[in-house]
Amino acid sequence: MENYLLETELDKIIETSNNNITITDQDGIILRSNPNHWSIYGIEPNQYIGKSVYQLQEEGVLSPSIHAMVLENKEPVQILQKTKTGRTVMATGFPVFNQRGEVIRAISYSQDQTEIFNLQEQYKDLEKKLVSYQTEVEELRGKESDYHGILYRSSSIEQIVRTIYRVSKTDASVLLLGPSGVGKSTFARMLHAQSSRKDEPFIEVDCSTIPETLFESEMFGYEAGSFTGASKQGKQGLIEQAEQGTLFLDEIGELPLAMQAKLLRVLQEKKVMRIGGKKEHQVDFRLITATNKNIEEMVEKEAFRLDLFYRINIIPLQIPPLKERREDIPILVQHYVHTINEKYKMSKKLHALTYDILTQYSWPGNVRELENVIERVILTADEETIHPEHLPINIRNIGLPAENQLVAETEHDIVEDADWKTVIEKTEKALLSRALEHCKTTYEMAKSLGISQPTVVRKLKQYSIIRKG
Numbered sequence: 001m002e003n004y005l006l007e008t009e010l011d012k013i014i015e016t017s018n019n020n021i022t023i024t025d026q027d028g029i030i031l032r033s034n035p036n037h038w039s040i041y042g043i044e045p046n047q048y049i050g051k052s053v054y055q056l057q058e059e060g061v062l063s064p065s066i067h068a069m070v071l072e073n074k075e076p077v078q079i080l081q082k083t084k085t086g087r088t089v090m091a092t093g094f095p096v097f098n099q100r101g102e103v104i105r106a107i108s109y110s111q112d113q114t115e116i117f118n119l120q121e122q123y124k125d126l127e128k129k130l131v132s133y134q135t136e137v138e139e140l141r142g143k144e145s146d147y148h149g150i151l152y153r154s155s156s157i158e159q160i161v162r163t164i165y166r167v168s169k170t171d172a173s174v175l176l177l178g179p180s181g182v183g184k185s186t187f188a189r190m191l192h193a194q195s196s197r198k199d200e201p202f203i204e205v206d207c208s209t210i211p212e213t214l215f216e217s218e219m220f221g222y223e224a225g226s227f228t229g230a231s232k233q234g235k236q237g238l239i240e241q242a243e244q245g246t247l248f249l250d251e252i253g254e255l256p257l258a259m260q261a262k263l264l265r266v267l268q269e270k271k272v273m274r275i276g277g278k279k280e281h282q283v284d285f286r287l288i289t290a291t292n293k294n295i296e297e298m299v300e301k302e303a304f305r306l307d308l309f310y311r312i313n314i315i316p317l318q319i320p321p322l323k324e325r326r327e328d329i330p331i332l333v334q335h336y337v338h339t340i341n342e343k344y345k346m347s348k349k350l351h352a353l354t355y356d357i358l359t360q361y362s363w364p365g366n367v368r369e370l371e372n373v374i375e376r377v378i379l380t381a382d383e384e385t386i387h388p389e390h391l392p393i394n395i396r397n398i399g400l401p402a403e404n405q406l407v408a409e410t411e412h413d414i415v416e417d418a419d420w421k422t423v424i425e426k427t428e429k430a431l432l433s434r435a436l437e438h439c440k441t442t443y444e445m446a447k448s449l450g451i452s453q454p455t456v457v458r459k460l461k462q463y464s465i466i467r468k469g
Ligand SMILES: Nc1ncnc2c1ncn2[C@@H]1O[C@H](COP(=O)(O)OP(=O)(O)OP(=O)(O)O)[C@@H](O)[C@H]1O
Pocket: 149, 150, 151, 152, 178, 179, 180, 181, 182, 183, 184, 185, 186, 187, 250, 292, 367, 368, 371
């Protein structure tokens, strides 16, 4: 009776164990094992009882057999087995001794570890990928800082950056062309920072802001008491201040013809005479100029001197507007959201629709407009998430179906109406009314306007807008 109980208990333990428990005799004949676990070895359940582990080893079912090893070594053994079905099994075996110290049984516990091994392999792969991504991020960071805060993804800017890098090692004059806000001043500063003159002054002159009467004194300087109102000590001109460094003449297209002639002389002779001075000073600077005007057309119309044009136009670089390099927009949007949040210690986020609209917009004012708009919406949005409703109307319109776009009538009101609150209210009412006409539910309205449904409900109530008919 007691034997029967022991046998039943043992069978139950083997049958319910998560491990495959197998017991063999001293000759390696399998006495007991759980049939449920044998499928991983690729053999039918119940076909193994009475079989020799040595035979199964020969057939490649057990490779190697833990029992064979335990019987041979007469001590506990732990191994990894590869089964015929491609699984990985962790097996641990123990010898059982009789009173005379002879091995009479071997017991093993084995567990399918394939998933764990697969996970380990995946983990190793992921670790490798992580290392390669980290390297990539570091490279990109390095690239960005190398290019002095100039962010881009487009091949057109890549080309310009490469050219700037090459010409920065020479003293050739560079003419930066392109519409307002594309980054001409930024590229000029980068060029200086890459050059061997980087530790010397970078003197930026906006030619459009210097009155013609002051041009000479500002650019060439003057000697003490040379004219009424002049400082007693005299003054060094901007050109002299750029000595050994870079002189950046922005908006060169605005320079009056008479001043163009004076500048040309300096560029040709590399000498400056201060007003009221008797002696010319030798000057050594690198010249960069920029304009958003069509300077060749100005030359044709004789509004710009041809000889000066030749002097400044050694390396012309045309910077395309943002709408011609749309790949740059996402990275610029992300960059300004991040830096402006940091600047004001905020953590505003863009709603996905807002992001889409910002990346689809044509940005006629280029990077400067993009930067200004993001700064404005981050500062004025009254929610943590910036919804399309927070964007200026002209930008927001592009994200809406044509029928929901704000018409000129409302924009006209905006110009006429100086009261900010009234303008916003008028705009919101117009947008809501139009959406109401085309949408069946407030959820549809929310989707078409790019705002939340509770906001739609709140605003409809606020403006007492009700559905007609
Ligand atoms: N590729 C860029 N990456 C990051 N910021 C940029 C980039 N291009 C321009 N900016 C930023 O855009 C703003 C306008 O650039 P910048 O003043 O250089 O333009 P510009 O072409 O010289 O304009 P303007 O013709 O009006 O003088 C600056 O704040 C500048 O830092």
